[in-house]
Amino acid sequence: MDTSQDIGVPGGAELLAFSDALIGPDAAALDTARSALAAALGPHSVSGAASIAANFSKNDRIANGCGIPVDPMQLKASVDLREQLGLNDFRSAINTFRHYTE
Amino acid sequence: MAMFSNSEYPVRDDLAEIQEAQITALGAPGTWGTGAQRLAIAAEARQAGYDAGVLEAPEDGGHAPEIKLPDVARKVVRRLATDPKDVDQASYKEALAGGLSDAEYVEIVGVVARIVDFDVFARGMGVALAPLPNPEPGEPSRERPPEAVQELAWVPTIPNPPEGGAIADELYEGGPKPYIVRGMSLVPDELRKHVALEHIQYLPMNKIGIADYKHHEGLTRSQAEIVAARVSALNECFF
Numbered sequence: 001m002d003t004s005q006d007i008g009v010p011g012g013a014e015l016l017a018f019s020d021a022l023i024g025p026d027a028a029a030l031d032t033a034r035s036a037l038a039a040a041l042g043p044h045s046v047s048g049a050a051s052i053a054a055n056f057s058k059n060d061r062i063a064n065g066c067g068i069p070v071d072p073m074q075l076k077a078s079v080d081l082r083e084q085l086g087l088n089d090f091r092s093a094i095n096t097f098r099h100y101t102e
Numbered sequence: 103m104a105m106f107s108n109s110e111y112p113v114r115d116d117l118a119e120i121q122e123a124q125i126t127a128l129g130a131p132g133t134w135g136t137g138a139q140r141l142a143i144a145a146e147a148r149q150a151g152y153d154a155g156v157l158e159a160p161e162d163g164g165h166a167p168e169i170k171l172p173d174v175a176r177k178v179v180r181r182l183a184t185d186p187k188d189v190d191q192a193s194y195k196e197a198l199a200g201g202l203s204d205a206e207y208v209e210i211v212g213v214v215a216r217i218v219d220f221d222v223f224a225r226g227m228g229v230a231l232a233p234l235p236n237p238e239p240g241e242p243s244r245e246r247p248p249e250a251v252q253e254l255a256w257v258p259t260i261p262n263p264p265e266g267g268a269i270a271d272e273l274y275e276g277g278p279k280p281y282i283v284r285g286m287s288l289v290p291d292e293l294r295k296h297v298a299l300e301h302i303q304y305l306p307m308n309k310i311g312i313a314d315y316k317h318h319e320g321l322t323r324s325q326a327e328i329v330a331a332r333v334s335a336l337n338e339c340f341f
Binding site: 009010024027043088096 | 216317
């Protein structure tokens, strides 16, 4: 993933770095990212970001583990985004495309 | 000592309370697994995280499981814990062919998904993983909802109301829900725990459509969605 682009949201770079480090293996990088996030967005942002990362770590396993499809309305609304981010190439995309076409 | 009381960063009371309650409840009998079996699943998921280098083992990991998971369950747990992007329909069929029932499989998915959730949160906060509780005696309820049918997921699900009946009204809070909510409905108790976490950790489901709704102090909705999208992309979750 390209991490060099400015995503135009305050603290965006710190949130991305925290997310990457939290899912990755480098504990020292995670400590650095956590401190940088707190410095950029305040101490409460750490539990908020950790909470959302935890929640979606759960949801991703439920979605991929149960083989659920994306609902048609959401599929229709995400055509451009999926194309830009390469989401259609994920292995789990087949759980949707075996039922629905673009 | 309350969970996260030693954290350098503040944690909302409801967040700490639900994590503590759900970790403790892992030791209770579930729908298809005993308390000892559910703790063995959680411990195997953690071990997979240690082996992959994405979790740090705590000094006090709590209860050490005394039972050995069957190989088929162990394989499901480890793949889901550290490589969710590699879970496919063939691996689901392999699990069923290996002797797991569809409902046992769903309960395993629920337990793994939640222990990963609790551990990612602790790691994010920079605190040690919570000790696993001791197992509680008792038998699983083995209650399979008769309303569950084969829809579009690999696993049977309870349809949205009105087809799903009274249990759908209760589980789906009165209205139709997408598969990310309904996916676990073959094991209603796991679904209830999943949804309870959703309300507190992400945002209440009735607020999802409010673009500027702020659920976490220190984060706008846009900032929250950056984390959600990034984590899901890293896990290669199409949903």
